[in-house]
Each structure stands twice: as structure tokens, then as C-alpha cells.
Amino acid sequence: MAMALPLAYASSVVNPFEAGRLSFSTKATKHKKHIYQFRKVTKVLAYYGLANPPYKLDALEPYMSRRTLELHWGNIHRGYVDSLNKQLANSPLYGCTMEELIKTTFNNGNPLPEYNNAAEVWNHDFFWESMQPNGGRLPWGGVLDQIEKDFGSFSNFRDEFVHSAMMLFGSGWVWLVLKTNERRLSIVRTSNAVCPLVWGDIPIISLDMWEHAYYLDYKDDVSKYVNNFMDHLISWHSATARMVRAEAFVNLGEPKIPVA
């Protein structure tokens, strides 16, 4: 699910199409250009990019204002990406996928300095995709079945999720995860930047409970924020896609092997 893929480009290659030059040139000049370009190429750089949310910044109104998204995505999320790139510029951790980077830098509970930025970049990407315009209401199909199996009913799940969000002390996230060992869905609360990937679990939905996520819109009314998220923002489409992918890694039921 890593949206922030490493992008590689050579530092000074000129694309003849962009530069407005003709696509055809004589063999001699092509050859010269070829050598010239190779001489100029000194360093290949890779870095993580900031991915756009899958909707326009005002698409989640009135439950999450455009101003909040402008600041949250444009400043805070972008800030994490920039800090991460700066940290990784001279680091041996260069070149991992985002998920690998998070697991490595978490270091089993003694996080390295890059962990915070890496995890927050991933968490925010995941969060944007966990929401959609006209979201909320009920899931369907396999997700609903699994929720009913693991929580009793959808309203039990909803109450537990809201309660967990309200009980979070400090900054953090609330997650609906598929626990790989227990093979069931579960609600998990994490502090600051911790992400359930580090425990090998598969997140399905997340909610940002840092104050910057809701303060402009809801001030201190946390319960309204969480309830609006459940009723109007949560993207069950994303959840379904993630569940489908998760089932490739976790066996949720007994396989039906036909008896000959």
C-alpha cells in the first residue's frame, strides 16, 4: 500500500522532447549528445514524494474543511516528507520501500530518528485513502461479514471504535487492523507515530487523532469529529480493497478443499 514510491532520476539529463528539439538528429550529433550526457551525469538521486489525496482538497466538506486539508496535507504531511528526505540523504537506509523503512527504523521498539518521519508519511497517506467524499454508513460484503463475526454487530464495532478514539490520551491514531496471528479484526490505538505495520498486522482503516487533524473544524469537540468520520468520511471501498489484499496474507477461514 506504499504510495510514496522512490522516484529516481539522473541529475542532469535533458529530454530532447521537452527541450523542444527535433526527435531526429544526425547520427554524429546524436553520438556527441550521448557522450556529453553521460559525462554530465554524476549522481542518481532517489527520494520519497508527496502523494496527492485521492480527492480534491474541498471534497470532504463540511466534515473536514479545505483549510484543514491544506494545512494538514500541504504543510504537515509535506513537512514530514521533506524532513525524511533530508534525513535519508546521507543515510545507509537509502532506497527502501516505505514499509521496509518503517519496520527497520522502528527497531523493535527503540526507534531510530528516521522512524517518526517515515511512519508519519505512511500514516498520512493511509489516512487520506481511508476517507472519501460521501463515505461513512455501512460496509458491505466480506468486510461487513468479518466485522459482524469479530465484533458481534456493526454497531458494536462502531461504538468500540468511537470509545477507543475518545480514550486516547495525547496524540495518536486509531486503527481497524487485521491481526495476522489472531486472524481477526481488531481496534488498536497507537501513540504519536506508531503504526501497526511494525507488529506485522495489516491496517484496514485509520483515524488521525492528533489535534491538528480536527482542531480548526471542531475545536475541542472530539466526539463530533469521530462520529462525523464514522458517519460521513470513512471509505469502505478502501477498506474492502485492503481486506481483499490482506486475505492473500492471512487465512481467515478454513480452506474448502473438496474431498475426492
Place this chain on the structure above:
Amino acid sequence: MALRTLFSKKAFTTASGFRPIAAGDRCFLRQARGLTVAALPDLAYDYGALEPAISGEIMRLHHQKHHQAYVTNYNNALEQLETAMAKGDASAVVRLQSAIKFNGGGHINHSIFWKNLKPVNEGGGEPPHSTLGWAIDTDFCSLEALVQKMNAEGAALQGSGWWLALDKGSKKLSVETTANQDPLVSKGANLVPLLGIDVWEHAYYLQYKNVRPDYLKNIWKVINWKYASEVFDEETA
């Protein structure tokens, strides 16, 4: 404007005096022991008096909503704790600890924070003199160095937290950060808070958005060093 005390004691006495404790005696027991509740302290200044460093809207929300919520939840947790202790329910007692630490810590921290702030026209921002001033020069080289250090640590703090600096246990000043609403004592029983700055996002987001360093730079204009000096002198006496 006088500040109300942090705690107000309400004690009731029973006419019947002492007798063996039975299950239905809980109400008498509580009255005999005295009921101590936390109360929201008043501010010594108006909500808008700290502008432009901290906006009136933030002060109002911070005091009336956030601090009040900590007080209310702390009192609720204490009530539940009393019940659990009377029943001998050890798991409930343990379960309530995190709520007490969070809400109680929030109440303690914010009560100190309000005293740490003062409007500019009443002396806010005036640098410390005499004993505290000399101690700062000894332990940090200069006030500017202290301010810089505190700003750096405050900006670097991940998530929510406090940043009760200038505490003095072994007669030395130091800058400490605590997470969430942990009070300073959770870092060391000898630490005495002199000056704290709330770096939770609710303390500055409406005005400074995500630019925490700007908030930290501006809050020094309304810091009440006199209160810090008073506490320092009391403790070193």
C-alpha cells in the same frame, strides 16, 4: 483578582461518631473522611489580555473547555477510585491509574501554566532578576541560551507534551520535557516546576497553525518570570 485554590475541601461530620464499617456505610464513610474535589482555578487576567502572543479565542477554549474537561474527568476518576478502593476491587483501582495520571496531570500542568503567563502591561516578558536570574546565568550561561534551548526542545517534542523547564531538585536548574499530560514529578520526585509551556497543538493551532516555533518565539513576551522567581526562592530558602 485572587486566584481560587486548586483544591477546595468539603468536609462533613457525622453526629454519630465512629462505628464499625458496614457495606451500607459508604456514604457516611465518605462524609466522615471529607470529600476533596479539584476545581478549575480562575485566571488572573482576561482571556484577551495576552494578545497578540496568544489569542483570546485560544485562551478561552484552553481554559473553559480543555482544562475544565481535565478537572471534571479527574474528579470522576477519583470518585470511581474511592468506590473501587472501598470495594477492594484491585483491578479497577489499577485500571483507573492512567485516567488519573492523564487528567490529574493535565489539571496540575495547566494550573501552573496559567500562573506562568502574564499580560505585557502587567510585567509579562520581563526577564528574571536577582536569585533566579543568577541561577539561570550559572546553569545556562545566559537567559538567551535558556530560551534557545527551551525553544529547541519544545519544537522537537513529538506529539503532545509539556515542557516544564527550570526545575530544581539538587539545587540546579534544568530543562525537561514530559509526554502527554505527565506532570513533572513523573520524571523525578525532586523536580519542582518553575516554568512550563504547553506544546499541545490545542495551545497554539488556531493561531499559529502548525508553525510551533513561531508560537514558542512569541510566548516569551508574556511569560511571568516573577512567579518563577517566587517559587524558586521558596524552594531554595
